[in-house]
Amino acid sequence: MATRLPMHGEKTVVDHITVGLGKIATALRSQAWEGGTARRLTPTQGHILVLLAERAAKAVRLNDVAGELCLTAATVSDAVITLVEKKLVKKERSAEDRRALVLTLTAAGRREASQITGWTEVVQAGVKGLTPAEQTVFLRGLTKVMHSLQEQGVISVARMCAGCAYFQPYVHADAARPHHCGFVNKPLGEGQLRLDCPDFIPGSEADQPRRWQEFVRGGEGH
Ligand code: SF4
Structure with missing residues (x-):
């Protein structure tokens, strides 16, 4: 007897949406990678700049950046060392809690972040079509x-x-x-x-x- 091939209809709408979200995540990752390569930034470094830009002038704790980006503090710390060397980020002790390290963008970091936010334009274009x-x-x-x-x-x-x-x-x-x-x-x-x-x-x-x-x-x- 011939083996029955799986039908498209056997997938649920949940399966289809999950696949779609995965594809969107892939598109964002690849855009982040291409944008980062052009600017000699890794996606993690780029995401840190964007997150700091979204917090405007407020200083953000290094541990909070790690939590928001679902990364370890060690990974964020490594990326921040490079961003500080590139003079894109300023790292200092928090005025409220001297044990905590806080991050802010420099003027060059703000300019860089405004370029990077273009990574999401491909998804924005799709969403605007709805x-x-x-x-x-x-x-x-x-x-x-x-x-x-x-x-x-x-x-x-x-x-x-x-x-x-x-x-x-x-x-x-x-x-x-x-x-x-x-x-x-x-x-x-x-x-x-x-x-x-x-x-x-x-x-x-x-x-x-x-x-x-x-x-x-x-x-x-x-
Ligand atoms: S997150 Fe809170 S403060 Fe911000 S718009 Fe919503 S309800 Fe208002």
């Missing part, structure tokens, strides 16, 4: 996937609205802007949910599960 409704659904889906990765301990705490002490899900009757950000004291639409907000403050352990459930349940009813 309709506004598709973008909103995609953003909500990403929020949920990132929450799961966080719960599984694969990524550090993401600075996203759904985990923020300022976030109040579904407190407004306006379906276009049902959430509220207590930091800016303004309603937020689904398409305005942040995945990496500089003003994020982690919600308390007691409040967080309730806030997350309200966010998930509210979305199911809309």
Whole structure:
């Protein structure tokens, strides 16, 4: 009897999305590598510059950089040595805690970071092709996937609205802007949910599960 070949239909939508996310990650890695080669930076060094640029003028602890990028402190430390030698990053003792090392970009580092952020343009071009409704659904889906990765301990705490002490899900009757950000004291639409907000403050352990459930349940009813 002939062996039956696997059919496309045997894969679930979960399988297809997982493959798609893997391809996007590969595209980003290859862009990061090409951009880094042109500037003689490794992807890790490039990611550190971008992360510091996103924190604007705020100094970031070396250990926090490691946590955000899911890297060991030793790996980040090695990359930072090179960035300091290239005069792109300044490393100094924290004013608040002399035991901690904090990092900031130099003026040359800021210029370099603005070039590097172009690495993500290939993905941005694809996302811009989605309709506004598709973008909103995609953003909500990403929020949920990132929450799961966080719960599984694969990524550090993401600075996203759904985990923020300022976030109040579904407190407004306006379906276009049902959430509220207590930091800016303004309603937020689904398409305005942040995945990496500089003003994020982690919600308390007691409040967080309730806030997350309200966010998930509210979305199911809309
Ligand atoms: S402070 Fe930032 S993360 Fe927190 S609710 Fe407001 S926009 Fe979202």
